[in-house]
Amino acid sequence: MDFQFKAGTIPLLVSMPHVGTEIPDDIAATMTPASREKADTDWHLTQLYGDFLAGMGASVLSARWSRYVIDLNRPPENTNLYPGQDTTGLCPVDTFHREPLYLAGRAPDEAEVQRRLRTYWKPYHEQLRAELDRLLSTHGSVVLWDAHSIASVVPRFFDGKLPDLNFGTADGASCAPALGRAIVDCALAQDRYTVAVNGRFKGGHITRHYGKPAANVHAIQLEMCQSTYMNETAPFAYRPDLAAQVQGLLAQMTRAAADWARR
Numbered sequence: 163m164d165f166q167f168k169a170g171t172i173p174l175l176v177s178m179p180h181v182g183t184e185i186p187d188d189i190a191a192t193m194t195p196a197s198r199e200k201a202d203t204d205w206h207l208t209q210l211y212g213d214f215l216a217g218m219g220a221s222v223l224s225a226r227w228s229r230y231v232i233d234l235n236r237p238p239e240n241t242n243l244y245p246g247q248d249t250t251g252l253c254p255v256d257t258f259h260r261e262p263l264y265l266a267g268r269a270p271d272e273a274e275v276q277r278r279l280r281t282y283w284k285p286y287h288e289q290l291r292a293e294l295d296r297l298l299s300t301h302g303s304v305v306l307w308d309a310h311s312i313a314s315v316v317p318r319f320f321d322g323k324l325p326d327l328n329f330g331t332a333d334g335a336s337c338a339p340a341l342g343r344a345i346v347d348c349a350l351a352q353d354r355y356t357v358a359v360n361g362r363f364k365g366g367h368i369t370r371h372y373g374k375p376a377a378n379v380h381a382i383q384l385e386m387c388q389s390t391y392m393n394e395t396a397p398f399a400y401r402p403d404l405a406a407q408v409q410g411l412l413a414q415m416t417r418a419a420a421d422w423a424r425r
Contacts, residue, residue, distance in 0.1 A: 170221035173301035179234035182225035235366035329364030336373025337380035
């Protein structure tokens with residue numbers, strides 16, 4: 163199976179496209195030692211969210227394959243989601259810290275990119291689409307929560323430290339304004355974590371492509387600083403003491419999203 167999936171009973175689908183850590187042997191043979199650390203993974207999100215999502219009855223879709231194989235949150239045409247800004251592509255050739263991922267002359271050519279699209283990208287998106295359609299037909303409205311995390315300091319992409327919680331709604335285009343407010347108001351009601359909305363992260367391909375408020379499909383991305391729940395240096399250990407502090411807020415926000423969809 164190219165992903166992990168559990169169907170839920172409420173109008174909420176949580177997608178985790180960057181939690182995968184596996185790299186097929188044939189691809190790994192072309193890659194540098196830097197690829198083995200998989201530093202750019204959205205570490206431990208299945209554990210962080212899983213402790214409460216199962217009890218809520220949410221649907222959960224999470225990646226098996228590393229984003230170094232193919233980035234499930236990039237458009238298949240490999241267009242830049244942030245024109246004029248530096249980003250990694252559909253099949254990244256370097257890490258967030260500009261370390262080469264491929265041995266000299268072994269980066270994927272266009273034929274290999276297309277093969278990876280068919281083999282690894284397409285199955286995830288087919289499952290995502292099918293589950294959104296199922297939940298929509300059952301409930302009449304559905305929320306897609308695209309869950310991400312990133313190191314709090316990545317000079318390649320932004321200056322200084324990121325806010326702890328970065329919400330993206332494609333500048334309001336991917337979900338109803340009332341839903342966005344319901345979620346962000348939960349975040350702003352606490353004073354432990356800093357919050358940004360449609361700042362450096364406005365939502366990737368998944369948020370922008372699937373979020374269609376006019377069709378009752380509402381998408382929002384949350385990019386969390388990893389410092390809120392784990393150690394940001396290798397071996398990237400999960401921190402239950404930190405995680406316990408943020409999980410209540412995550413549960414409150416995802417529950418607010420599902421409750422909004424029910425209404």
